[in-house]
Amino acid sequence: MSADEANTSPLERIQRPEVSKETAKKIALVEEQFIRAEVEQLRQSTLLLRPLFEKRSEVIAEPDVRDTFWTRVMLNAPAEIEEYITMTDATILASTLKNLTVERFEIDEKAQGEPRSFRLTFEFRTGDENPYFENEKLVKEFYWRKQALTTAKGHKRTWDGLVSEPVRINWKKGQDPTKGLLDAACDLAEAEKKGGDRKKLPEFAKVIEKREEIEAAEEQEEDEDELPEDGPGGMSFFAFFGYRGSDVTAEHSQNATKEDNERFEKLLKGESVDGEEEDDDEDDDVEDDFDDIEVFPGGDELAIAIAEDLWPNALKYYVTDQSIEEVDFDDSELDISADEEEEEENDRPRKKTKV
Amino acid sequence: MSADEANTSPLERIQRPEVSKETAKKIALVEEQFIRAEVEQLRQSTLLLRPLFEKRSEVIAEPDVRDTFWTRVMLNAPAEIEEYITMTDATILASTLKNLTVERFEIDEKAQGEPRSFRLTFEFRTGDENPYFENEKLVKEFYWRKQALTTAKGHKRTWDGLVSEPVRINWKKGQDPTKGLLDAACDLAEAEKKGGDRKKLPEFAKVIEKREEIEAAEEQEEDEDELPEDGPGGMSFFAFFGYRGSDVTAEHSQNATKEDNERFEKLLKGESVDGEEEDDDEDDDVEDDFDDIEVFPGGDELAIAIAEDLWPNALKYYVTDQSIEEVDFDDSELDISADEEEEEENDRPRKKTKV
Numbered sequence: 001m002s003a004d005e006a007n008t009s010p011l012e013r014i015q016r017p018e019v020s021k022e023t024a025k026k027i028a029l030v031e032e033q034f035i036r037a038e039v040e041q042l043r044q045s046t047l048l049l050r051p052l053f054e055k056r057s058e059v060i061a062e063p064d065v066r067d068t069f070w071t072r073v074m075l076n077a078p079a080e081i082e083e084y085i086t087m088t089d090a091t092i093l094a095s096t097l098k099n100l101t102v103e104r105f106e107i108d109e110k111a112q113g114e115p116r117s118f119r120l121t122f123e124f125r126t127g128d129e130n131p132y133f134e135n136e137k138l139v140k141e142f143y144w145r146k147q148a149l150t151t152a153k154g155h156k157r158t159w160d161g162l163v164s165e166p167v168r169i170n171w172k173k174g175q176d177p178t179k180g181l182l183d184a185a186c187d188l189a190e191a192e193k194k195g196g197d198r199k200k201l202p203e204f205a206k207v208i209e210k211r212e213e214i215e216a217a218e219e220q221e222e223d224e225d226e227l228p229e230d231g232p233g234g235m236s237f238f239a240f241f242g243y244r245g246s247d248v249t250a251e252h253s254q255n256a257t258k259e260d261n262e263r264f265e266k267l268l269k270g271e272s273v274d275g276e277e278e279d280d281d282e283d284d285d286v287e288d289d290f291d292d293i294e295v296f297p298g299g300d301e302l303a304i305a306i307a308e309d310l311w312p313n314a315l316k317y318y319v320t321d322q323s324i325e326e327v328d329f330d331d332s333e334l335d336i337s338a339d340e341e342e343e344e345e346n347d348r349p350r351k352k353t354k355v
Numbered sequence: 356m357s358a359d360e361a362n363t364s365p366l367e368r369i370q371r372p373e374v375s376k377e378t379a380k381k382i383a384l385v386e387e388q389f390i391r392a393e394v395e396q397l398r399q400s401t402l403l404l405r406p407l408f409e410k411r412s413e414v415i416a417e418p419d420v421r422d423t424f425w426t427r428v429m430l431n432a433p434a435e436i437e438e439y440i441t442m443t444d445a446t447i448l449a450s451t452l453k454n455l456t457v458e459r460f461e462i463d464e465k466a467q468g469e470p471r472s473f474r475l476t477f478e479f480r481t482g483d484e485n486p487y488f489e490n491e492k493l494v495k496e497f498y499w500r501k502q503a504l505t506t507a508k509g510h511k512r513t514w515d516g517l518v519s520e521p522v523r524i525n526w527k528k529g530q531d532p533t534k535g536l537l538d539a540a541c542d543l544a545e546a547e548k549k550g551g552d553r554k555k556l557p558e559f560a561k562v563i564e565k566r567e568e569i570e571a572a573e574e575q576e577e578d579e580d581e582l583p584e585d586g587p588g589g590m591s592f593f594a595f596f597g598y599r600g601s602d603v604t605a606e607h608s609q610n611a612t613k614e615d616n617e618r619f620e621k622l623l624k625g626e627s628v629d630g631e632e633e634d635d636d637e638d639d640d641v642e643d644d645f646d647d648i649e650v651f652p653g654g655d656e657l658a659i660a661i662a663e664d665l666w667p668n669a670l671k672y673y674v675t676d677q678s679i680e681e682v683d684f685d686d687s688e689l690d691i692s693a694d695e696e697e698e699e700e701n702d703r704p705r706k707k708t709k710v
Contacts (some may be wrong), residue, residue, distance in 0.1 A: 017423040067374040
């Protein structure tokens, strides 16, 4: 025990471990290996579980289940999803949502590809059965992309995460719960494709204006002490279809991924890599003007919660009665076994099953 | 739309879906297939991740990490673990815990076996460096077992979950934070092995008495409005070593598992199985006198949280500073990169990595 150690209590030493740069690097490398192993497992399990998800789709297409399945699942969902669904959204979903599918579409039959990209397909009633919008399907694709960035001070960083394009909803007159925000996001993305500086586009100003309107309305509601029945920032769930994340192209991402893999391979071999010696500097940020135009911040978290939790655990959410307890409802009329209703919604194997 | 449906709102229909017995059975079968697929995945990943866990063990054996690693991880652990660690426990762990290992020991080199069984090995300082107890190691094994049960009304049920044997700790004089409860649990288990009716053993009465003493002490503390610095029921973490769960033998479990697999195979083929037509009956319970002698209720949940969360995510918990915010501590002295400290502790792949 050094003289230094003798002066600190065991709890203090645990609260401030003095880890060398060298060891911190080793820790970071092993952690990256774990993350890569997790991605590989997701790749394998995506392929293995596909037949089971298909079987589930058949079961929930049964006439006595299909009309209520996905809405019930969404309303029983964990807080991280349910918080985004306003009462208005719930009413729209309850009367129109027919089906939901999640596909990790970049995984081929040999389990090759990026398993963190996925496609959400929402299917809806149409015509007179849908007083809200015209779309029969809303297809929202999320691509896992990596971006090579340079900080204000010239250091290299990478970002990786989900990017997506806004998906337009053809609202019937006066029915848009996003109050024009989703349309503005779609208009901006379309205008950007025609070229020009984003910030000079009139569609850019329109997105900012719509965001401010919604924030102002939300603040007023809060002042008036109304019931907080809206999602974060007063946002409708349907604004989620406007999520973009970032605008990393597939090509940029491929190059950044290739470079990153090379860096990782070098580290594995014990070779040194550029930039590794940099000090961390919390003030040395990457400029990101995407924050200004993101109409649904947290859209990536929500998308991941849908793909990683709601989708694989849908049967569990269907048979729980979490949201039901809050309303006047007689349990006994629900034709699902009591055992199943009482199940916890974690994803570890059940403790009790019936013979 | 039937006349019945016309009378209910969409939200009401979702809150009370009218699912037929037939469909409910199909849902239960698909759900069981998912659970079995999850177990198979755990089997595969156990084998695949072993080399990575070994590499991690090497890194955390570095001199600047090993003295603080596991205690820091345990104190940064999620609430479901941390709630069991009293201030007294934290002090003991901080000055004595040297290493923790989780082994899913029933998985062989061909990835065969029960992946939900595991062994926790805690290693400690000894001699003068440990004023609390004599043990150099505490090895607690958890076996995933299945039990065939018969209800009060004669119906068949199965239970499956973790069973374990009490592990004795050789406390130094006056140092036992379980106040004799763990010893009583060990004494009872040993006495039971010699045969006889459990409830007539003097060791049975002793366990009941110790439990009541601790509960009474806890109630008194609550009345005196003291700070709630103890775990649930005033229990020390070290009483966890007394957890038993149930007393299902390996042989009984093998037979019950075999029967259960046969039932499952029949269901898959669309054949009917005994007992499947039973109505659920919440009052039709299985008598369980194990509740009386369980010195650490929830020990299975805690063990699973350690094996499924603390162990695989230990590096993440090590680099977070969750518990540290509560104490007077200067962040900058912690030699781990700021990026890593800010990471969320969920287990999905990171969004930001450095080049």
